[in-house]
Amino acid sequence: MLRKTLTEDSFYLNLGPQHPSTHGVLHLLLKLDGERILECKPLVGYSHRAHEHMGQNRTYLQFLPNTSRMDYLGGLCYNHAYCLAVEKACGIQAPERARYIRTICAELNRISSHLLWFGAYLMDLGAFTPFLYAFDDREDILAILGEITGSRLTYSYCRFGGVSRDLNQNFRDGVKAFIPKLRKRLKDYRTLVTKNVIFLNRTKGIGVVSPEQARDWALTGPNLRACGVAYDIRRAEPYSVYPEMEFEIPTATGGDCYDRYWVRMAEMEQSLRIVEQALGRLPDGPVKTAGVPQWLEPPAGDYHFSYESPRGHLGIYFVSDGGRVPLRMKWRTPSFNNLSILSEILPGTLVADTIAILGSIDVVIPEIDR
Amino acid sequence: MSFLEDIRPVLAQRFGSENLSDQERARCGYDLRLALDQERLLELAGLLKEAVCYLEYITAVDQGQVLDLLYFFGRHDQPPFRLQVRVAMPKGVAVPSLANLIRAADWQEREVYDMFGQRFAGHPDLRRILLPDDADFHPLLRDFKPGPQHGGEVVNLERK
Numbered sequence: 001m002l003r004k005t006l007t008e009d010s011f012y013l014n015l016g017p018q019h020p021s022t023h024g025v026l027h028l029l030l031k032l033d034g035e036r037i038l039e040c041k042p043l044v045g046y047s048h049r050a051h052e053h054m055g056q057n058r059t060y061l062q063f064l065p066n067t068s069r070m071d072y073l074g075g076l077c078y079n080h081a082y083c084l085a086v087e088k089a090c091g092i093q094a095p096e097r098a099r100y101i102r103t104i105c106a107e108l109n110r111i112s113s114h115l116l117w118f119g120a121y122l123m124d125l126g127a128f129t130p131f132l133y134a135f136d137d138r139e140d141i142l143a144i145l146g147e148i149t150g151s152r153l154t155y156s157y158c159r160f161g162g163v164s165r166d167l168n169q170n171f172r173d174g175v176k177a178f179i180p181k182l183r184k185r186l187k188d189y190r191t192l193v194t195k196n197v198i199f200l201n202r203t204k205g206i207g208v209v210s211p212e213q214a215r216d217w218a219l220t221g222p223n224l225r226a227c228g229v230a231y232d233i234r235r236a237e238p239y240s241v242y243p244e245m246e247f248e249i250p251t252a253t254g255g256d257c258y259d260r261y262w263v264r265m266a267e268m269e270q271s272l273r274i275v276e277q278a279l280g281r282l283p284d285g286p287v288k289t290a291g292v293p294q295w296l297e298p299p300a301g302d303y304h305f306s307y308e309s310p311r312g313h314l315g316i317y318f319v320s321d322g323g324r325v326p327l328r329m330k331w332r333t334p335s336f337n338n339l340s341i342l343s344e345i346l347p348g349t350l351v352a353d354t355i356a357i358l359g360s361i362d363v364v365i366p367e368i369d370r
Numbered sequence: 371m372s373f374l375e376d377i378r379p380v381l382a383q384r385f386g387s388e389n390l391s392d393q394e395r396a397r398c399g400y401d402l403r404l405a406l407d408q409e410r411l412l413e414l415a416g417l418l419k420e421a422v423c424y425l426e427y428i429t430a431v432d433q434g435q436v437l438d439l440l441y442f443f444g445r446h447d448q449p450p451f452r453l454q455v456r457v458a459m460p461k462g463v464a465v466p467s468l469a470n471l472i473r474a475a476d477w478q479e480r481e482v483y484d485m486f487g488q489r490f491a492g493h494p495d496l497r498r499i500l501l502p503d504d505a506d507f508h509p510l511l512r513d514f515k516p517g518p519q520h521g522g523e524v525v526n527l528e529r530k
Contacts (some may be wrong), residue, residue: 045500052485053509053516088397114392214422215446224446231446302431304399304442304452315442319431328510332427332442340477370501 010038015354017046023120024365028342030354032191037354040346042339048369055318055329060086060296063329065156070333071367073116074310075155076109076145083158084239085305085316089298090160097285098162103241104175104278105145105157107271111182112141113310114264117362121261122193124359125202130193139181144174159297162288175279179272186269203257207345207357210255217344218337221312222258222267223361225251226259233308244281245274257360264362295324296311302328311335311362331370335363373451374401377421381453384409384417400442400452408457408465411441415468418443418453426452428478428487430468430476432512436460437488441468459488467493485510 015028025046031039051070055063067082068075080102087094094102119134142152147170149157157164193199209219211227224231232249234242250266252259300322307314312334319328338361346354381404382390383521389405406414413423426442441455459465467490469525479490480499487508500503507514 021422045498048500050509056510088399127481213421216473218424218426229446236446236448237450302398304454306399313426313444315427317427317429317442327430328431330427330429336477336481337474340474344473 011085013351017043023363026339026358026363026365028354028358030313030346030351035350035352037346037349037351040343040354042342042366044339044368046369047366050367051370052329052331055331056326059324060298060326061160061294064158065154068151068154068156069366070331071309071311071335071364072153072370073113073364075151075153076157077106078314079155079158080106080240081305081307081309081314081316083160084307085303086160086296086298087305088305089301089318089320092161092289092292095163095286095297096283097166098283098287098289099241100278101163101167101287103245104275104282105149105163106240107274107278108141108145108175109155110310111268111271111275112138112145114268115141117264118189118261121359121362122199124355125199127193127199127267130189133185137185140174140178140181141191144171144178145169147174150157150172159288159292161292162286164262164288166287167282172279177277182268182272186265189265194262199329201259202356203261203360205254206257206353207311207349207360208254208256209341209345213341213344214255217341219312219341220334221309221338222263223260223312223338223344225249225362226263227255228253233306233313237306239307241278242274245277246286247271259358260360260362292369297322297324298326309334311364311367312338332368333370335361335368336367339363339368371385372379372449373421373447374449375443375454376401377451380417385414395450395452400454402452403456405458408459409456411455411466412468412471414455415441415471419472422446423451423453425472425474425478428475428482430482430510431489432486432510433458434512437486439465439482439488461487464489464491466491467496469493482510487511 010031013030013032015030017025017027027043029041030037051066067078071078115134115138119131122130146152149262150154175363209227211229214224214227228251230251247270250263252262298320300320302319305316315332317330318326321327391403393400393403395401423443423445426444429440431438436458439457439459443453445451467479479493482488483496484498484501
């Protein structure tokens with residue numbers, strides 16, 4: 001694990017690829033002087049599964065189940081994004097009811113992703129209790145989503161032109177009970193964690209990213225909003241029913257670990273608001289457009305679509321020659337760029353802070369590796 | 371006045387209006403496409419960096435003899451702005467790297483190199499990023515055929 005260099009008084013430490021704090025198979029090559037980091041090289045690609053290559057060798061529908069396997073914590077969001085991208089290219093419009101259902105599910109998925117991050121992050125910092133609470137909350141969401149999607153993590157719920165099946169009463173009851181429960185829990189988390197002195201000492205002023213750095217490294221999502229840039233695709237390039245929803249974009253100004261934590265916690269409250277509004281206004285009607293062919297053939301041309309995933313700007317780019325299989329399928333996954341900034345912000349910090357900084361960025365490795 | 375209205379005449383004047391084409395955002399998701407010669411790539415990137423744009427991603431499309439390199443620039447702004455820069459490179463010719471100017475280009479260029487074999491002149495650390503270092507293929511090139519040596523045959527549909 002340790003490799004001593006002969007010429008200098010420093011040594012290399014391999015953090016990962018199998019280390020519980022790296023949240024998957026991430027490998028950080030750290031050059032250390034004692035406890036202080038001189039250099040950091042993130043090495044990725046351990047879970048590369050050639051999703052883009054698969055996308056170019058399958059029809060649009062056949063590729064649909066792949067989408068939730070890229071980011072296994074935001075699978076429904078990826079489903080949603082892919083369906084919206086292809087629908088836009090083919091000129092398909094999902095029925096109103098389906099658009100609401102998708103939004104509700106995507107926001108629940110965002111909350112579950114943030115909850116898992118919250119629990120795991122606090123565990124990285126040495127607090128065990130929040131983890132148990134967060135997983136209890138998250139389990140509720142997985143049960144609610146499982147009710148209509150039939151899956152726990154790797155959803156294939158959205159379809160081109162709608163969703164696979166309608167909501168049922170269990171789902172409604174589940175969500176209605178969950179919203180007040182999580183609101184109460186978020187209050188508990190504030191008293192348990194947000195004002196906790198140990199937590200503050202571990203995160204305030206640690207891993208500071210300036211707005212200029214964030215732009216230079218193409219950071220997006222909560223990591224960018226923690227630097228004070230109110231950029232959210234749901235507002236900047238609204239899709240689905242977001243234009244009709246009232247919600248705020250939480251931002252902080254410090255750009256440190258604490259602010260990234262704070263932004264995600266505030267986002268959960270906003271997501272609850274969206275779920276509540278969408279469920280209250282859910283229109284009647286079909287959940288699937290009739291007559292969408294199994295083999296979609298988008299007109300020749302190239303298409304870009306942006307989506308706000310729980311981790312930031314998800315971009316889908318594909319080129320069609322008018323056939324059933326895309327010529328090129330590119331996924332701009334947010335964690336890819338979010339992680340790359342580590343080589344800039346880690347040098348100068350201590351090894352113990354590495355875990356706090358890495359955790360605060362909220363990366364999902366399979367999404368980087370694709 | 372939107373940023374698009376601001377930057378459009380600047381790009382048209384500096385890089386030639388014949389190279390600039392308006393795109394229908396509602397259909398394809400970006401506002402402008404600029405066909406650019408590789409020699410002027412750094413100049414353009416400098417201009418966009420000054421205009422507080424960010425590099426969303428770099429990718430490529432294999433067109434047979436040439437590789438179309440695509441750079442997408444966006445902006446944290448309202449109304450949204452997205453520019454696609456298209457640099458057609460004959461295969462095997464290196465293109466100037468943006469990594470020293472825009473840090474996000476570092477990993478993005480490495481990915482394009484990994485997947486397409488495109489070299490970037492001046493890149494500080496042009497290694498493979500997702501595939502193993504000892505891989506001897508670039509899997510998103512069109513003439514790449516996966517076989518047992520890549521971990522098994524791919525069962526797929528034939529193109530129409």
